[in-house]
Amino acid sequence: MLAQVRSLAFNVFFYGGTLxxxxxxxxxxxxxxxxPLRGILRGWARTMVWAMRWIGGMxxxxxxxxxxxxxxxxxxxxxxxxxxxxISLAALIxxxxxxxxxxxxxxxxxxxxxxxxxMIRVDTCGGGRERERLATFAARAHAGARHIAxxxxxxxxxIGERERYRSGIFYLYRDFGLxxxxxxxxxxxxxxxxxxxxxxxxxxxxxxxxxxPGLDKDxxxxxxxxxxxxxxxxxxxxxxxxxxxxxVYVSRSGESSGPVASVPRARP
Numbered sequence: 001m002l003a004q005v006r007s008l009a010f011n012v013f014f015y016g017g018t019l020x021x022x023x024x025x026x027x028x029x030x031x032x033x034x035x036p037l038r039g040i041l042r043g044w045a046r047t048m049v050w051a052m053r054w055i056g057g058m059x060x061x062x063x064x065x066x067x068x069x070x071x072x073x074x075x076x077x078x079x080x081x082x083x084x085x086x087i088s089l090a091a092l093i094x095x096x097x098x099x100x101x102x103x104x105x106x107x108x109x110x111x112x113x114x115x116x117x118x119m120i121r122v123d124t125c126g127g128g129r130e131r132e133r134l135a136t137f138a139a140r141a142h143a144g145a146r147h148i149a150x151x152x153x154x155x156x157x158x159i160g161e162r163e164r165y166r167s168g169i170f171y172l173y174r175d176f177g178l179x180x181x182x183x184x185x186x187x188x189x190x191x192x193x194x195x196x197x198x199x200x201x202x203x204x205x206x207x208x209x210x211x212x213p214g215l216d217k218d219x220x221x222x223x224x225x226x227x228x229x230x231x232x233x234x235x236x237x238x239x240x241x242x243x244x245x246x247x248v249y250v251s252r253s254g255e256s257s258g259p260v261a262s263v264p265r266a267r268p
Contacts, residue, residue, distance in 0.1 A: 003057070007198040010056030017047060025113045037116050038095050045090035052084065057200025058190040060088060067207040068093075068181050072145040075180045077169050077224055079232050080151035081159065081188030088187070088205055089149055097141035099134065099150040099168070120148065122168065134168050135175060142176055152224065155252040156193040159186070159236055162247040165225045170217050179210035182224055184231030186239050204235050 021044040028037045052058040068074060072095075078085060090096055099120045114121070120137040141148050150172070153163035173180050187203045208227050211220065229247055237244040 003200050004197075006055065006057045006200055007196075010051060010058075010198055011196065013051050013055055014048060017051070018044065021047075022110075022113065029112060029116055034116050034118055037113065041090055041117060042094050045087045048084075048087050049091045052191075056190075056198050058084075058187075058198060059202045060084070060187060060190075061202065061204040062088070062092065063204055063206040065092065065207055067209060068147070072147045073142045073176065073178060074147045075169065075172055075176070075178050076147060076149040076183060077152050077180050077228065078149060078183035079185050079228050080153060080156050081185055081193065082156070082191040083194055084191045085185050085187055085205065086149070089183075093147045093149075095144075095146050097138075097144075097146045097148045099138070099148065118144075131168060131171055135171065138172055138176075148172065152228075157188075157250070158192055159188045160245070160247055161250040162225075162229055163250065163252060165221055167217065167221060169224070170220050173211070173213065173220060174217075177213050179212050180220075180224065181210045182208040182227045182231075184208060184228050184235055186232065186235035189236065189239055201239070203239055206231055206235060 021040060025037055025040050028040060031037070049060065052060060068076065076089070078089065080086075086098060089098075097118065097120055099122055100114065118137075118140060120134065120141060122134050122137075138148055150169050152165040152169050154166050155163055157163055169180060172178075183205060185203070185205045187205065190199050190201050190203050208231055211223055211227070215223065233244050233247055236242075
């Protein structure tokens with residue numbers, strides 16, 4: 001019962017607080033510089049990370065953040081399990097530029113804010129045209145010395161799932177000549193994808209050793225997926241007390257190579 005109460009209280013705070021910050025963001029849209037709006041974004045993110053812990057009981061540990069360059073431009077490739085993992089990055093990194101689905105930019109209020117924040121819009125289906133669009137918008141973020149965060153699977157994945165890793169991150173890695181910092185997480189144990197119900201407990205976001213420039217496409221993509229998936233299942237095992245279990249390929253288009261076990265719970 002207590003867990004349900006905390007989940008409800010957090011949801012009320014999250015959606016109510018997000019509305020307040022969104023209104024504040026809209027009021028800042030006429031300002032030509034994105035700086036004030038980026039400050040609003042980070043303030044919102046830090047507030048929600050606080051609320052996750054102290055209202056929802058979701059204690060999220062950040063590990064090895066010092067592996068990420070303190071100053072941009074920098075490239076980040078992260079496992080995407082929850083709405084909250086992007087919130088955590090926004091709380092940690094001022095001015096971060098997320099690679100986001102173009103559908104988000106079509107929402108009347110959200111889209112306007114994302115445009116002003118100069119986020120990077122792409123179609124997750126990929127292709128040559130989308131690589132060109134990614135390169136164009138990422139070049140602006142790179143010129144602004146911003147950290148660029150991309151979810152290489154292109155979708156929210158539940159605990160125990162993995163998707164095909166898209167190659168967009170490789171082209172940024174190659175063209176900018178920058179290392180890529182992979183990031184693993186098990187936050188889906190507490191806040192699974194877009195689920196309404198949240199679970200109190202402990203989880204972690206872990207910054208992994210950077211992949212240095214110079215690898216070819218196949219070697220880079222293999223290492224990126226291997227590093228992120230291995231660290232993710234290790235974190236899941238650590239925070240659930242269960243054996244390490246390899247993730248199962250699941251296509252968000254509906255095709256799956258096999259069943260995925262039910263989402264385990266984090267230990268309190």
